[in-house]
Amino acid sequence: MKEVKSLFAVKLIRTVSGTIVLLFACCIAGLNSCQTKQSRVKDFLSWLPEQHRDSVYSDPANPYSEEKRVLGRYLFYDNRLSANNTKACASCHAQEYSFTDNYTRSAGVYGDLHQRNSRPLINLVYNRYLTGADSTLHFPEAQMLLPLLNEHPPEMGVKGKEAHILSRLREDTRYPGLFAAAFPDAADPVSWEHIRQSIAVFVKTIISADAPWDRYLRDSSQYPLSAAAKRGRQLFYSPALQCYSCHAGINFSTPVLKEASGKTDFYFNTGLYNIGGKGGYPAADRGLYQLTGNVADEGKFRVPTLRNLAFTAPYYHDGSALSLADVIRVYERGGRLQPGGDGRSNPYKHELIKGFTLTAAEREDLISFLYSLSDTALIKNEQYANPFR
Numbered sequence: 001m002k003e004v005k006s007l008f009a010v011k012l013i014r015t016v017s018g019t020i021v022l023l024f025a026c027c028i029a030g031l032n033s034c035q036t037k038q039s040r041v042k043d044f045l046s047w048l049p050e051q052h053r054d055s056v057y058s059d060p061a062n063p064y065s066e067e068k069r070v071l072g073r074y075l076f077y078d079n080r081l082s083a084n085n086t087k088a089c090a091s092c093h094a095q096e097y098s099f100t101d102n103y104t105r106s107a108g109v110y111g112d113l114h115q116r117n118s119r120p121l122i123n124l125v126y127n128r129y130l131t132g133a134d135s136t137l138h139f140p141e142a143q144m145l146l147p148l149l150n151e152h153p154p155e156m157g158v159k160g161k162e163a164h165i166l167s168r169l170r171e172d173t174r175y176p177g178l179f180a181a182a183f184p185d186a187a188d189p190v191s192w193e194h195i196r197q198s199i200a201v202f203v204k205t206i207i208s209a210d211a212p213w214d215r216y217l218r219d220s221s222q223y224p225l226s227a228a229a230k231r232g233r234q235l236f237y238s239p240a241l242q243c244y245s246c247h248a249g250i251n252f253s254t255p256v257l258k259e260a261s262g263k264t265d266f267y268f269n270t271g272l273y274n275i276g277g278k279g280g281y282p283a284a285d286r287g288l289y290q291l292t293g294n295v296a297d298e299g300k301f302r303v304p305t306l307r308n309l310a311f312t313a314p315y316y317h318d319g320s321a322l323s324l325a326d327v328i329r330v331y332e333r334g335g336r337l338q339p340g341g342d343g344r345s346n347p348y349k350h351e352l353i354k355g356f357t358l359t360a361a362e363r364e365d366l367i368s369f370l371y372s373l374s375d376t377a378l379i380k381n382e383q384y385a386n387p388f389r
């Protein structure tokens, strides 16, 4: 897998992983001692909004500038960036749904379904890998080529219409000035390279760190966690459930599990399908296998964030779970029973997905904890809203 070259990466990753280890170690030992150790998490989150711009997983060739952010925000919301003026990035990444679209699988400019459920564009600089199952994609600058240019199916349908779309932007009253301000040294500022760079800068500024859980970590006396969420937290970090083993870190999406080589493992099969009893996933989406061709990677997907689940239903890579209770029941069962086969006996399923028992009240508590990770301030934040309104 490609390593990211960023000046800050090594130091920051160490801070983050140090925090994770401390947090989960103390949480297993007993929740009271969490309080002091959590101050490290608190420190991290408190400087997060100011420092995120050129840190961690960020393309060093595209540094932050306020002018790029302003331009990128217009472009992110502009339907004119698609073949037929019908789709912007925001069509599938809407602020009210924490920058997802509320569909099972997203539809492109001509109505074709994407293979996957849309993902929330929050705290992206803390994601080592982007998308559900492509370990070569680290930066939005690169990822964005997929929605822009994809033909199978077309998402924004730009391929073959690049020059035409640029001429639309050049004729606009606003854009030539915004591009010139963002790229003052360029002879021809209105270009696809600059579109990509400025949208990437904008999406990297979308930070979500003000959920009840974040506030509680910042100041537990002013922002106490509900009793139900506290009980749910205990379950989340318990040896029986082990949710934290995969859902850890700032975004609850960086696993603490290692591969045999010592590297962090980011992709897991959670036993959602087992077509023909041989570990098969639906042909439309076979996960990491599609990239590596390795049979053991069938059905492996990147661990998704647990932030903002209150806004991002339906769940899973293909939107096949409508509610959090549905997702939790799959973990309780140790895999999902589907008409084509029982995911519980999927041979590629990770060993931690082995099932456990919860009472109805405990399931509710776990859901309360998960909801405490949802940040209402994000969906109201004017800085990220549609600038054309």
Ligand code: HEC
Binding pocket: 076, 087, 088, 089, 090, 091, 092, 093, 106, 107, 108, 109, 114, 116, 117, 118, 119, 120, 121, 124, 127, 129, 130, 131, 132, 133, 140, 143, 144, 147, 148, 155, 156, 199, 203
């Ligand atoms: C037709 C719907 C659609 C459009 C339009 C769209 N996206 Fe997406 N986006 C998706 C889906 C679906 C995924 C999940 C892809 C996957 O997991 O393989 C995604 C994933 C992403 C991710 C990865 C997030 C993560 O955490 O892995 C980024 C970044 C992203 N989109 C940015 C953009 C930008 C920028 C634009 C506009 C240039 C855009 N998208 C347009 C549907 C769309």
Ligand code: HEC
Binding pocket: 236, 241, 242, 243, 244, 245, 246, 247, 267, 268, 269, 270, 272, 301, 302, 303, 304, 305, 306, 309, 312, 314, 315, 316, 317, 318, 324, 327, 328, 331, 350, 352, 353, 366
């Ligand atoms: C072995 C690693 C692993 C463990 C342990 C684990 N998860 Fe997951 N989780 C994943 C992966 C991978 C996915 C994505 C699966 C997919 O889409 O195919 C996921 C998906 C989810 C989702 C759906 C999120 C979304 O936006 O689609 C939720 C909610 C969730 N897990 C909660 C939990 C809870 C609660 C626990 C503990 C009971 C837990 N997970 C334990 C790896 C894990």
